[in-house]
Every structure is written in structure tokens, then in C-alpha cells.
Amino acid sequence: MGMSPLARLALRAPVPVFAAIGPGRQADVERLLARRGLRRALTPRDAAVLLLAGDLPPDAMEPLGRVHDQVPRPRRILRWTDRTETGDAVADRLATAWRGLCGGEDGDDDLQPDAPSNAWRGVGPHGQGGTGMMGGTPYGRPMAMTGLDIRDGLQLDRYTARLGPFAPMLPPGLVLELTLQGDVICDAGVVCPPFAQPADADAPVLCSARMLALLGLEDAARRVIRGGRPGALWLRGAVPRGLGRIEGGGDARERLAGYLAGTPAALAVPPLPELLSGLEWAEAMLVLASLPPSSILRATRLREAA
Amino acid sequence: MQTFVILAGWALLAALLARQGMKAAASSAPQAAPFLGGGTPDSHAWQRYHFRPYTMALVFIAFEMEMMFMYPWAVVFVSEGLTALAEMGMFLAILSVGILYGWREGVFRWE
Numbered sequence: 001m002g003m004s005p006l007a008r009l010a011l012r013a014p015v016p017v018f019a020a021i022g023p024g025r026q027a028d029v030e031r032l033l034a035r036r037g038l039r040r041a042l043t044p045r046d047a048a049v050l051l052l053a054g055d056l057p058p059d060a061m062e063p064l065g066r067v068h069d070q071v072p073r074p075r076r077i078l079r080w081t082d083r084t085e086t087g088d089a090v091a092d093r094l095a096t097a098w099r100g101l102c103g104g105e106d107g108d109d110d111l112q113p114d115a116p117s118n119a120w121r122g123v124g125p126h127g128q129g130g131t132g133m134m135g136g137t138p139y140g141r142p143m144a145m146t147g148l149d150i151r152d153g154l155q156l157d158r159y160t161a162r163l164g165p166f167a168p169m170l171p172p173g174l175v176l177e178l179t180l181q182g183d184v185i186c187d188a189g190v191v192c193p194p195f196a197q198p199a200d201a202d203a204p205v206l207c208s209a210r211m212l213a214l215l216g217l218e219d220a221a222r223r224v225i226r227g228g229r230p231g232a233l234w235l236r237g238a239v240p241r242g243l244g245r246i247e248g249g250g251d252a253r254e255r256l257a258g259y260l261a262g263t264p265a266a267l268a269v270p271p272l273p274e275l276l277s278g279l280e281w282a283e284a285m286l287v288l289a290s291l292p293p294s295s296i297l298r299a300t301r302l303r304e305a306a
Numbered sequence: 307m308q309t310f311v312i313l314a315g316w317a318l319l320a321a322l323l324a325r326q327g328m329k330a331a332a333s334s335a336p337q338a339a340p341f342l343g344g345g346t347p348d349s350h351a352w353q354r355y356h357f358r359p360y361t362m363a364l365v366f367i368a369f370e371m372e373m374m375f376m377y378p379w380a381v382v383f384v385s386e387g388l389t390a391l392a393e394m395g396m397f398l399a400i401l402s403v404g405i406l407y408g409w410r411e412g413v414f415r416w417e
Contacts (some may be wrong), residue, residue: 043341069336095385114334117346143355157353167343175345193370302353 006251007102015098018047018071019174020064023195025080026293029053030206032087034225038094040213041251042168044070049097051090053080059192060165060173065111067166074107075142076100116140138190150278156181162191169214171293174196174300176272183281188273193300194293202292208259211239211252213288224260235260244279244287248271252290263294269299361413368404372397 003011018041019029029051033068035041041047050071058066058299068077076097079225080090101107118140144157166177173195179187200206205224212221215238220230239253249267258265269291271276276284288296340347375397383390408414 027416044364045337045341052350066336066339067333067344070341072333072337110334110336111335114336116335117339120366141347142349144349144351146354149356153355154356156355157350157351159347159351161340161342161347162345164345167345171342184351242324 002102011102015049015076015094016041016047017049017051017094018067019168020045020050020052020166021058021195022052022056022060022104023173024069024198025053026195026197027203027206028087029080030201031225032090034209034222035087035091038091040168040218044068045072047071048075049094050075050077050224051080051094052077054195055081057203063165063175066149068108068253069110069112074101074105076105078109079144082252130227147181147186149184150186151181151184156195158186160187163193165192170194171296176276176294178276185276185281187281188276188284188297190272190300194297196297199294201266204262204264204295206260207265207290207292210258210289211286213257213258214285215239230260237260239286239290240283243283244275244290247273254288265295267291267295269295272299275299361408361411364404365408365413368401370407372401 004214014036015038020233021029021032029119032038044050044067050068051197052064058139062215068075078090078093078097118137144159147158148154148157149156158179158181160177160179162177164170166172167174170176171194173192175191177187177189177191178185198257205227208230209225212224212235217230217235217238220232220235224230234251236257241251241253243252243274245251246267246269249269250258251266253263275287280289340351376394379390379394
């Protein structure tokens with residue numbers, strides 16, 4: 001096989017995998033991607049292989065297509081739907097796919113048409129422009145409009161977007177509609193609740209690893225999942241005190257300390273909009289990562305019932 | 307002549323490099339969209355937000371300028387007398403407008 005020296009070097013790097021996790025497979029995937037030789041990419045742009053674990057509900061197929069097409073070419077999608085297939089076997093398949101891509105294989109085609117999601121729709125005679133800084137719709141998408149800021153009482157632009165179901169910092173399946181001003185969350189709404197996960201996903205080891213990975217301590221997170229010590233000093237100091245305090249469940253820092261000590265958390269989480277509104281983006285993601293997946297699922301169901 | 311050749315050579319090289327780079331940057335429409343974990347945005351991400359250090363910098367400049375001019379002013383204050391006092395009063399009045407503005411913006415509410 002005629003492989004260029006660059007491709008041979010790339011082959012020695014860990015396989016960059018973006019994980020699209022379906023119902024019931026969160027724990028499996030998190031344990032799989034903590035292995036040596038695999039790396040969990042935080043964005044599709046950073047990945048070469050898209051790992052699809054579990055059977056997705058039909059309404060998650062369109063978001064999957066979007067994520068799939070964002071993985072740069074050459075790319076490969078691997079499905080892990082068979083529950084009996086071991087992690088070793090999947091790791092082998094991932095390594096094989098990576099070897100193929102480095103060897104110059106073409107990879108998978110786009111799932112979605114290569115056309116802008118919004119058609120160009122300006123106001124000018126040639127379809128250009130809008131009116132001033134606000135009100136225009138360049139590339140068919142409106143500019144952000146101002147609204148009252150919740151923190152300073154100023155008129156600031158509001159940015160609304162739906163995040164998920166495959167955002168790596170959110171529990172798999174959760175689609176949040178967030179309205180942000182700068183990095184402050186003004187409004188939060190649950191569009192889809194997260195996928196149900198087995199009790200194993202609430203394991204203290206995985207919960208602490210989720211927080212550590214979000215804090216940028218990916219190697220510590222790996223070591224924790226593999227059953228070792230995190231290998232970092234005073235980890236809970238990385239989480240601000242008093243963040244995400246929940247009645248009877250302490251704050252995020254105490255929960256991280258609890259997970260590291262091996263105690264699982266069973267919490268009654270308030271509805272997510274209540275919990276996240278007013279927090280900055282980074283804080284909100286840390287609060288979500290500090291909660292076990294089952295508690296988040298229960299909190300979103302509570303919201304639906306209300 | 308020599309200068310011209312060198313400049314033209316560099317320009318050609320830069321153009322070739324740019325061409326090469328553009329080829330690599332060609333991405334499809336889905337790849338040009340922002341990554342939201344499969345979600346979609348309502349508007350463009352370009353937005354005006356509150357740049358908090360701005361007001362902090364304003365207050366810093368207001369107080370620092372005050373002190374910068376007060377040292378030389380203190381040296382000549384005795385010899386100049388009432389004129390110096392009036393001049394400094396005018397200067398402080400102008401600066402205090404900035405401080406009042408900062409106050410209104412909430413810079414003195416430490417969080």
C-alpha cells in the first residue's frame with residue numbers, strides 16, 4: 001500500500017471519533033472512547049470517524065445527517081447497534097476504518113444536499129443587503145435583534161439556537177432551545193428530553209469523567225474511567241464554589257468531590273429552564289455535566305407533565 | 307530591477323500559496339453552517355454583547371488621569387494659587403462625568 005509519510009504519521013495518532021449516542025448506549029461509548037488509541041473529538045470538524053451507537057428515533061435522523069456532513073472528507077460512519085458486540089470489536093473496527101482513511105480511501109458521501117440551509121434573500125434589487133445593522137437577512141437568515149438584558153438592563157442582541165441532540169457537552173438526545181446574550185443564558189427550553197440510559201451511565205466514575213473532560217482535563221478523565229486515579233491535584237478547585245446548588249444535593253463542586261470519592265448522586269433536579277436561566281454558558285454546561293443523566297431525564301419529564 | 311524581480315517573485319509565491327490554501331478550505335454548505343450538535347440557529351451568530359472590561363477601563367482611565375495630573379499640579383499649586391485650584395476644579399468636573407457614566411453602567415457593583 002503506497003502511503004505517504006504524512007499519512008503514516010497520521011495513522012499513529014489516536015483515531016478521532018465523534019460519537020452520536022443513541023438510547024441506552026452512553027456508558028458503553030464513554031468507556032470505549034477512554035481506551036488507548038481512540039480520541040473523542042469535541043466537534044465533527046475535528047473527527048474522521050462518526051460512531052453511531054444505538055438505534056436512533058426517527059426525529060433524530062435529520063440532526064444526524066447534519067452532524068455527519070460536518071465531518072470533513074474523507075470520513076467514515078460506523079454503526080454500533082448490536083448490543084452484544086464487545087468494545088474490543090468496535091475498537092478494532094474503528095482502527096480499521098482509520099487505517100483505510102489514512103490509506104487514501106474515499107469515505108462516505110454527504111447525506112444532505114450541498115445547498116445552503118437558507119436561500120439568499122436580501123432586500124436590494126440584486127438580492128443584496130438588508131436595512132442597516134439590524135433587520136437584514138444575509139444568506140436568508142436574520143440578524144440577531146435586541147432585547148432587554150437580564151443582567152445589566154441594557155438592550156443587547158439575543159441569539160436563539162437549538163442545541164443537540166448530539167452536542168458533546170449535553171446528555172445525548174437532549175435538545176435545548178437556548179436564547180443567549182453574549183454568553184449569558186436568558187431563556188432555556190427543552191425541545192426533546194434526553195434518551196433513556198441504563199443505570200450504568202450514572203456511575204460516579206463516568207459522572208466525574210464527564211465533568212473532568214468538560215474542564216479540559218481529558219487525560220484525567222480517561223484515567224478515571226480506566227479505573228485509575230485522576231492524577232491531578234485538587235481537582236474540585238477547578239469548579240467554582242456555590243455553582244448549581246440543588247436542594248439536598250450540594251453544589252457542583254461538592255458533587256464532583258462525591259463522584260471522585262465514589263458516591264453516586266440521587267437528586268431531585270428542578271426543571272432545566274429554572275436551573276439554567278441566568279447562568280453563563282460555561283457554568284451552565286458544568287452544572288449539566290455535574291448531574292447524573294437519569295436526574296436530567298427526570299427533570300425534563302417533570303417539565304413535560306407540568 | 308533586482309528589487310522589482312524579488313518583489314514580483316514574492317507576490318507570485320504568495321498568490322500560489324493562497325490558491326493552494328483556498329482549495330483546501332473549500333467546504334460544503336453543511337460544513338459552513340455552525341456546529342450545534344445537530345441543532346439549527348434562528349439568526350446569525352454575529353451579535354452585540356456587553357463587553358464588561360470596557361466600563362472597567364473607563365473608570366481606570368478616569369482615576370488614573372486624575373492622579374497623573376495631580377502630582378505636577380501639587381508641585382506648582384503654592385506658586386500658582388487660586389488659578390491652579392480653578393483649573394483643577396474644571397478638570398475634575400469633566401473627568402467626573404466619566405465616573406458618573408460608569409456609575410450608571412453599574413461598574414461599581416462588584417460581583
